[in-house]
Amino acid sequence: MVTTALVVTITMVAPLADKIMTTTIDMHNLTKTYEMGTQQVHALRGIDLQIQEGEFVAIMGPSGSGKSTLMNVIGCLDVPTDGSYKLDGIDVSHMSDNEQARIRNKRIGFVFQQFNLLPRTTALKQVSLPLMYGGLNRGEREKRAAEALKAVGLEDRMDHKPDELSGGQQQRVAIARALANNPSIILADEPTGALDTVTGEEILEIFHRLHKEKGITIIMITHDPEIAEHAEREIWIRDGLIVEEA
Secondary structure (H helix, E strand, O other): OOOOOOOOOOOOOOOOOOOOOEEEEEEEEEEEEEEEEEEEEEEEEEEEEEEEEOOEEEOOOOOOOOHHHHHHHHHOOOOOOOOEEOOOOOOOOOHHHHHHHHHHHHEEEEEOOOOOOOOOOOHHHHHHHHHHHOOHHHHHHHHHHHHHHEEEHOOOOOOOOOHHHHHHHHHHHHHHHHHHHOEEEEEEEEOOOOOOOOHHHHHOOOOOOOOHOOOOOEEEEEOOOOHHHOEEEEEEEEOOOOEEEE
């Protein structure tokens, strides 16, 4: 049965059809090393990666391959040990925590496998609360949150709490939360991992609509080849290195 998630029109950001495509992710010889007691763990060992504005990319790799570390660096949740990383032309390689937070709030929306919703909070508040960091008043926050929830087909579930929503609806709330700040990039970490196959396909269809209709750059982390096939480009990482692109 086709759900509202498959027929809604996404209206959160302006179309990019008339814009010249530019490089939004630009990494050169990027490394990340962690100190574990007296040992060093080389999570990333020289990443060269370019992702164009408006691409839909899947980053794949087995457990321990470095894909989660790469996601954290792409999302400005961590900084590299060495090498360079430019996000939309801005060098973010060695920014402070506060500088990274400002970049994240302006440019990146996050969607995670486990939804990360507050248990006793309505969908509207789940989406509007992060907007407080942007200095918006309550009315504007709730307006944006309502628009985001409508964009993912949840206009009739705004007052529902997580235990009143299905898994797919909870993930849609998480996507709405990622959309509310009008990001240019959505970074999705195993976004269908906690969902059944049919519901997962519905969530992927939302990502397709965001990508195709509004030009948002989608970067999806997954270990599932069938999920990765939904992307335009697949990037395989193993032992901290990119080993294949297709």
